[in-house]
Amino acid sequence: MERWELVDAVQRMQDYINDNINSPITLSQLAKAAGYSQWHCARIFKELIGKTPFEYIRALRLSKAALLLRDNQIKVIDVAFDFVFDSHEGFTRAFIKQFGVSPKRYSDSPEPIQLFMPYRIRDYYLTLHKGEMKMSEKKATSTVFVQVVERPARKLILKRGIKATHYFEYCEEVGCDIWGMLCSIKEAMYEPVGMWLPDNMIKPGTSKYVQGVEIPQDYAGKIPEGFEIIELPPCKMMVFQGEPYDDEKFEEAIEDLWEVMKKYNPQIYGFDWADDEAPRFQLAPEGYRGYIEARPVRELNK
Incomplete structure (x- = not known):
């Protein structure tokens, strides 16, 4: 203790x-x-x-x-x-x-630079020693807000790993300081994200999980060393947002949302999963807003 x-x-x-x-x-x-x-x-x-x-x-x-x-x-x-x-x-x-x-x-003339974006040390140690701390029991039910948003044609600045399939493997392969560089890109359309790439966007010998930031199609700025830029077509994303949570319980919040997404049937609302059309992505866990993840979908009548 x-x-x-x-x-x-x-x-x-x-x-x-x-x-x-x-x-x-x-x-x-x-x-x-x-x-x-x-x-x-x-x-x-x-x-x-x-x-x-x-x-x-x-x-x-x-x-x-x-x-x-x-x-x-x-x-x-x-x-x-x-x-x-x-x-x-x-x-x-x-x-x-x-x-x-x-x-x-x-x-x-802002160009990408390596910002210092520290993690909460308690969150880091909770991840390393999962289960050592006594957690409160999960709520019997939780509310998840779901919406479909349009993503226009755009580009993605990303850094690939080697074999990583999730965030912690990616950190071991690439490091945990990529976020600072991504956050420094002024032209970013949205905040940086962790992504699971569809197979057609994975280069041989590189990872499924990457980190990146979306930028406009006409982006003409600098590409940071070790990063690359790819095209992303327009798509629809089904966004899942959980309830706010205590920061130290971010792993529970992620697992709870994954359980909801695993059982969710988009066809009830006229959509189907379209994992081959765009990356699935997760936003940085922030307790005040709830954990957020998005998965590509297509309309069933198209």
């Missing part, structure tokens, strides 16, 4: 950092949030996260600053002060060191 106490302490530090990212943060404040000494907090944070608290804070601030510069007409100096940098020069040096481009150049 001691290990989980440390995980929870680091999670409290992560939560404190997220809530106060635009204010000065001291090790004393993090220690108070975690309930341990400053020395112990610094040690367990580095052990579990792989960065010191201040390396983590700086990388997170720079990534959030990059998104502001990408999406808004805003002065570099204003962004620097918003994220607690003392000067334009200090912010510029840190930004170049993190992303290899100056903030002014990035603001003028």
Whole structure:
């Protein structure tokens, strides 16, 4: 149980950092949030996260600053002060060191960069040690919202794995930092997703599960190194959205929705599955909105 106490302490530090990212943060404040000494907090944070608290804070601030510069007409100096940098020069040096481009150049011409998009440490350890923590019993019933949406002809920037059939295998093969690069693509039509490709979109020797982001057909921007771009035809997607859930129970939320999808008969509503026409995709699990997954469908009368 001691290990989980440390995980929870680091999670409290992560939560404190997220809530106060635009204010000065001291090790004393993090220690108070975690309930341990400053020395112990610094040690367990580095052990579990792989960065010191201040390396983590700086990388997170720079990534959030990059998104502001990408999406808004805003002065570099204003962004620097918003994220607690003392000067334009200090912010510029840190930004170049993190992303290899100056903030002014990035603001003028945003290209994909490797943003720092950390996972909640407690979610990560719950996944590694599934079943060790006592979970509350599942609800007898749950509500799933279902709708059909149109996807236009578009392109997909993706990174393939080798043999991965799901997210965790993909992380082992490719790494868990792909999301940051995908989130930095300004022209994205929707948020990044994990995808199960139809057989006709899988290259020999590559994985069924990939991560990517959809972009307009006329996209002329940079393709990040190691990624590729493919065409996606117009299609219909049946979107399933579960109830909001506690973040730490994301695996249960996914499994619950999969059970619903497994038994769901789209023919009742005039559709059939069309898994050969488009990738099935999942959005990043976010407890406040419920787990969301979509599967391609076609109308039965067509």
